[in-house]
Amino acid sequence: MRSIEIDTIEDFDRCAARSRSMRGWQVQDLDLTGRTAVLGRLDPAGALFLGCRIPDNLEDRLRTGGALVFPAVPDVPFDAYRATLYTPEELYDGIDRGYDATPDARIYAWSVAANRHRPGGTTVHDSLAMALHDNAVDDALSEYVRGRRIVGVMGGHALERGEPAYDDAARLGAELAGAGYTVATGGGPGAMEAANLGAAVAGVADLDEALARVATVPSYRPSVTDWARAGLVAVGARSGMSLGVPTWFYGHEPPNPFCGAVAKYFRNAIREDILLHVCRAGLVFLPGAAGTVQEIFQAACGNYHAVEGEIAPMVLVGKEFWSERLQAWPLLSALAAGGPLASRLALVDSTDEVRAALGEELGRRAG
Template identity: 55%
Template sequence: MENPDDSIPAPGIEIESLAEFDAVIAGGSLAGHRVQSVDLTDRSAALFAADTSGAVFLGCRMEPDAAAKVRADGAFVFPPVPGLPFDPYRGLLYSPDALYEGLAEGGYEATPDARAYRWFQRTRANGDAFASMLRALHDDAVSDALDEVLTGARVVGVMGGHTTARGSAAYAAAARLGRTLARGGLTVATGGGPGAMEAANLGAYAAPHPDPMLDKACELLAAAPSFTPSVTDWALAAFAVRERWPDGGGSVSIPTWFYGHEPPNPFADHIAKYFANALREDGLLARSTAGVVFLPGAAGTVQEVFDNTTPNYYGSRGTPTPMVLVGHAHWTEELPAWPLLRTLAAGRPMESRIALVDTVDEAPEALARLSG
């Protein structure tokens, strides 16, 4: 009897660009390889000449005769889905330019990010299994691309509220935090939205530049302090900063269309945007292997504190990751998460991995101490 596992082709090289495709197919074989979202309409001759048995083509455009040939070879072909505002098979993370394409000409509502959010709003509750499948394919592809980007990186998460306004002292402090962490060799990862999240990504972007650049950038951004009432003005201000100071430092953001009314900030060079918020939340915290800094925030940040506490408490991810809460009054009086966190940690390995500091500027030293 045939083993059902034998029907799944063994994975080969993942091919995510036309340059990678050309390099591999020059050897005469794509057998077993995965080709993700590459336009192959001009590569029919190469496909006809190559062995494509067991290859998997995910969302690749091909001429009909080339598609028929690779199917006859035994390849699996998942064709592009027309009319979608996103690519469910994408092989790479988003960039700010990709999500905000068309911003200057048509405003935010014309961008791929806004169109994907509108599609999500239409389909999220209508019970359409096809739409659910497309969202799942997309999010799985994003997770795969995120893992590839973060391989070998020391990732520190920075969590905080989306209401922190540009021009405020709290925004400037979060930006300094991101810059300090990035200059220390850490990869800054945030939830990808506005407020404190944007500030941390901005700080990482500013890391290669002289110190005065960050102060000037914060000053310029203050002209559009919030994404309300105009996402367009808010985003254009960020792109103006990027244009004035190109070649910024890298960071990662992990936003979600579940909270699509909050636009992704343009300062992370790698954006892993998800439809499923649960995947996004767990993925962000699980990948923050060098620890997490929790700036003052509301319900979302409180949820992240205890989402991160659970695996630390049970040891399900091995050694507990450091957790630094910033703002004594906030976390002991306004939203008293710290007393509960300390009680949970008592007598467990995570007890030596948690800290409460009063100011943002104390957080990097606390993080380094907990990591030692």
């Protein structure tokens, strides 16, 4: 049975106009209260409705006619069946009243309550809501990455706006986006937001201006509100070449406001795996701490077991940092020795060397 994903009302009307049956339809997160006549006419057998608003008098007919109908999940501050990725404006809606008023803050507060002080852990209702939400984000992200060449830029959250390393990371993001690549990060502050900022802004002069603007609020501490507002007004229209993949697991680190699209998850393990998986054009690791180290070796494990043509190049930036301070490079190079991964690893001193180090194929396509 052929599956047809329908997540806009225009797609629904287009399919309905040429069909007598909804078999194979997967209808997601649509308000169908104005489509009573159409729903009454079409054969519902084999259809799937996820979180749709359906007229009360038709819901029973759809079920008895062979459709699966999953209603909206009640008592949660998010749409468990959302059909699209988030935007910073959506997550930070209401920021003028303070961060606590935004959807991002309210969802994080809900997730903390859902995971604390419950005998036996999270309730089935809350676990199911989070799982449905993350599955919906998976689906939306798979549509977003289709046809894109994505380079991941990983790094620590402690880097502040205005620091030279922050500006370097932003210029790296701008260079990669200018070469036609979508820049993906963990979506948080620090080095991650710098790369997203660079990818979001078109033109050197515009980037310098944006860097100067955000530097007036260096950190999300003590005020997420001031930090987010400064970022939202600094970039204006985004280039669309910037993706963030954050998690409410690290909700104390707010999502940066520079991404063109945000795939935000509840489950950090899923989020980490997905983030590294979509970065098939390469991975860049700026100095960081535990999270960045985890990403280095999680990516290395996937590359170690990949066939040669599917190994994503990995570039570590900061020879002294990764060789001496946090000795990831000696272990990584020893692990790769003698295998195809060895030729896809590089250790460089500065972000100026990254694009060449990502490999001959990346340079040829972008040049």
